[in-house]
Amino acid sequence: MNTNTPLTSRNPLTFKQKVLPVWNQLGMLIILILLCAIMAMFAPYFTEVHNILNILKQSSITAILAAGMTVVILTGGIDLSVGSTLALSGVISVMLTNAGIPPVLAMLTGAAVGYIAGFINGYFTAVTKLPAFVVTLGSMTYLRGIAFVISGGLPLVLTNKFFIFFGAGSMLGVPTPIYIMAVVYVIMFFVLKYTMFGRHLYAIGGNEEAARLTGIKVERTLINVYSISGLMAGIAGVVMAGRVISGQPNAGISFELDAIAAVILGGTSFVGGVGKIQGTIIGVLIMAVLSNGLTLLDVDFYWQMIVKGIVIVIAVLLDKFRN
Amino acid sequence: MSRVANSLINRKPQGTHSNEIVLSMDGIYKSFSGVQVLRDIHLDLYKGEVHALMGENGAGKSTLMKIMAGIYRPDSGKIVYQGQETVWHNPLEARGKGISVIHQEISLSPNLTIGENILMGTKFPKNRLGLIQWDVIHKQAKTILESIGSSLDPRTKVSELSVAQQQIVEIARALSFNSEVLIMDEPTASLTDKEIDKLFVIIDDLRQRGVAIVYISHRMDEIFRISDRCTVLRDGQWISSHPISQTNPELLVKQMVGRELSDLFLKTFTPPSLAEKEPVLELITVSDKDIVDKVSLKIHPGEIVGLAGLVGAGRTELFRTIFGISKMTTGEIRLDGKRVTIKSPIEAMKHGIAHVPESRKEQGLFPNLSVKENIIMNQMHTYRKAGVLQYERMNPEIDKYIKDLGVRTASPEQNVMGLSGGNQQKVVIARWLSIGPKVLLLDEPTRGVDVGAKTEIHKIICELAEKGLAVLMVSSELPEILAVSDRILVMHEGKLKAELSREEATQEKIMYYATGEIKK
Structure with missing residues (x-):
């Protein structure tokens, strides 16, 4: 698989210290590789380039959402509103494009709508100290409502070629969403590892009280965290609109749950402070490979749900034992 | 002073209890993970008496209380309740038989x-x-x-x-369980004087009805007002039991402390003529909204000032006010003679104040991060180039702190929770030194630290002071206060009660002021 291979230790450490974190990180990668091996053996066409690209393309939306979700869960929070944000930003960007606004501007506006929705979540979570679960449960509902109201409840057909290219086009034989996903993950890796914001996020997730006493601006950081999650949902919404060639108010229903599942599969702790973006992409791919392989094996969609659900529970269980 | 005590004694009803023993404990031992917290404790409780249980923080009062109530089981020893040898399997059983606790x-x-x-x-x-x-x-x-x-x-x-x-x-x-024994742990801690009076009427009534009351309190005046007999514990050992009429506050304090300053690091260097130097930090009638009450103090560069007092005396709250965590309601803070307003930890840090908090685990450490990141967290912003963190550049600084403070870690990359308590504390101290402070606030710097590491930390504190840092240290361990401080301030119920020089300070004197007995 062409995933970025995670974690190489930098400094000389004892044997145990060297092996444990690598093992912790590789655990899910091993499961992914095993899964791929099984699918390669039994599922027809699984290993063909076309199918691999298809898997990546299909997972790109969830992957972008999960990147934002990782940041939120690292601080010990949760964002249930990303599916609805995705729908709203898709509807708005298509609407603006159809109204004659330059597509680039319309798409940027779509992303900005996501950012603003996230900022509002962040404000209520960080400043008024409401539980993130409740705040984003609320915004999940009202954002979806807004998407329905402004679209009149009907899908808006997208005709602009440039816009469609972002969701359904391809460059050098690789679908565009895969590039976008790759860029998002590279930037996110960098932000988490090499910026103060990234390290502060880990500090807050590990011990919010200590972070505050250490002079970290906890509220501001948390607002940024939810804003980033919203921005990711906004970008995903634009990509989604391009891919389905329409702005649909009922797009992305229950996508937040897929994103959360991927983050948890990727080894990020629900308690906060522990996890890596590399893990999240592995979690996303486990889910994508599973549904792709099961489809190729002609497994009924309802049965796929049962299998996926069981895999999530077992994977997390294995993860718990390993740690 | 003894006149005050006598008048207190005269006010309380005497000898109302019968000679019937309701609960008797004999030869009680208890240890937690290898640390002996109770050794050979004796306690007889009579029907209808108020029995005061006294001792310093950590003397073993609450452990004994919890054994009485069936929350802990003693390692060895005998409990006789209503004439029968008893083993409590759980607190419900004890409560069912008539032993209730008010925590x-x-x-x-x-x-x-x-x-x-x-x-x-x-x-x-x-x-x-x-x-x-x-x-x-x-x-x-x-x-x-x-x-x-x-x-x-x-x-x-x-x-x-x-x-x-x-x-x-x-x-x-507690009474709904038809209690024969009622254990009250600091029941007056958050009550006003009027409310205390009311509570004492109730206690007195319970005593008349034959309920035996174990009364835990740090307040000397209350003990002499309400109790019939008292037992003193020190360092997990039984020291004495006698009727309250046969003792006095001075004697009790002596029995409660009486510890030696053995094997502790002793500060040797005392800066000359401190009074002539300008104070680096000065508080003028500082209060907060809860407990801190018009505290004024000065600290000079190179000086270690110990802040003694009982738990709940407002010492931690004073630190939190100085550091901008809780709001100052009156008074002013001066740094280098200039008045400053500090509304957040960030502002306090900018003024050169460092604060090592009371609870390492809850307020100090980032348990998910490495030793390296725990040390550098406050100074990360100085290791950026165009917003990008340069980890390599941090290494010499981090190695220096690890070496200077003697942090024993396999590698700077090791997770901080893998270190011993003492080394974790050094990591927290290192983080605060990294901001280059002028004033260091240390809240219980050696809590949960073994004896060897304690000495090392004391040494570090003294070395820092020699380099000109002003240190204000809260500690509930009197020997520690006496060993390290140049000057000792004693707090009681939010007020500064006494200032003692290193020469005149003794454990007895400090306890005397800390329990609120005022010489006049």
Whole structure:
């Protein structure tokens, strides 16, 4: 698989210290590789380039959402509103494009709508100290409502070629969403590892009280965290609109749950402070490979749900034992 | 002073208790993970007496109390209750037999009514359909409340009550189990004088009814006002038991402390003529909204000032006010002679104040991060280039702290939770030194640290002072205060009660002021 291979230790450490974190990180990668091996053996066409690209393309939306979700869960929070944000930003960007606004501007506006929705979540979570679960449960509902109201409840057909290219086009034989996903993950890796914001996020997730006493601006950081999650949902919404060639108010229903599942599969702790973006992409791919392989094996969609659900529970269980 | 004590003694009713022993403990031993916390403890409790249990923080009072109430089981020793040798398997069993505890923190469910809280843990009366009969519950609760002279309505929600009223509900609940023995842990800690008077009337009434009361308190005046006898513990050992009429506050304090300054690091260097230097930090009548009450003090560069007092004296709160965590309601803070306003930890840090908090685990460490990141967290911003963190550049600085403070870690990349308590504390201290502070606030710097590491930390503190840092240190361990400080301030109930020089300070003197006995 062409995933970025995670974690190489930098400094000389004892044997145990060297092996444990690598093992912790590789655990899910091993499961992914095993899964791929099984699918390669039994599922027809699984290993063909076309199918691999298809898997990546299909997972790109969830992957972008999960990147934002990782940041939120690292601080010990949760964002249930990303599916609805995705729908709203898709509807708005298509609407603006159809109204004659330059597509680039319309798409940027779509992303900005996501950012603003996230900022509002962040404000209520960080400043008024409401539980993130409740705040984003609320915004999940009202954002979806807004998407329905402004679209009149009907899908808006997208005709602009440039816009469609972002969701359904391809460059050098690789679908565009895969590039976008790759860029998002590279930037996110960098932000988490090499910026103060990234390290502060880990500090807050590990011990919010200590972070505050250490002079970290906890509220501001948390607002940024939810804003980033919203921005990711906004970008995903634009990509989604391009891919389905329409702005649909009922797009992305229950996508937040897929994103959360991927983050948890990727080894990020629900308690906060522990996890890596590399893990999240592995979690996303486990889910994508599973549904792709099961489809190729002609497994009924309802049965796929049962299998996926069981895999999530077992994977997390294995993860718990390993740690 | 003894005149004060005598007048206190004269006011309290004497010898009302019978000679019938209700509970007797003999040769009680208890250790936690290898640390002996109780050694050969004796305690006889008579029917209808108020028995004061006294000792410093960590003397073993609460452990003994918890053994009495069946929360812990002793490693060895005998408990005889109502004439029978007894082993409590759990607190419910002890409570069922008539031993109730009122813990220091109120343990009521605020969202339920007074009646529910009082009868919680008993079987609620039900009708034929298996539904709860609320009328009966409230009637029963009302009877209990009235028996201690309270007119509270059992249908009121507990969240609507004052702390004192909640305390009454706690007592009523304890009585609902027909208690023979009632253990009260610092019941007056958050009560006003008037409320204390009321509580004492209730206690006196319970005593008349033959209930034996174990009364834990740090307040000397209360002990002499309410109790019949007292037992003193020190470092987990039984020191004495006698009728309160045969002792006095000075003697009790002596029995409570009486520890030696053996094997502790002793500060040798005392900066000359401190008074001539300008103070680096000066507080003028600083108060907060809770407890800190018009505290004024000065600290000079190179000086270590120990802040002594009992738990709850407001020392931590004073630190939190200086550091901008809690709000200062009156007074002013001056740094290098200039008045400053500090509204957040960030502002305090900018003024060169460092704060090593009381609880390493809850307030100090990032348990998910490495030693390296724990050390550098406050100074990360100085290792950026165009917003990008340069980890390589941090290494020399981090190695320097690890070496200077003697942090024993396999590698800077090791997770900080893999270190011993003492080394974790050094990591927290290193983080605060990294900001280059002028004033260092240390809150219980050696709590949960073994003896060897303690000495090392004391040495570090003294070396820092020699380099010109002003150190203000809160500690509940008197030997530590005496070993390290140039000057000692004693707090009691939010007020600064005394200032003692290194030469004149003794454990007895400090305890004397810390328990609120004022010479005049």
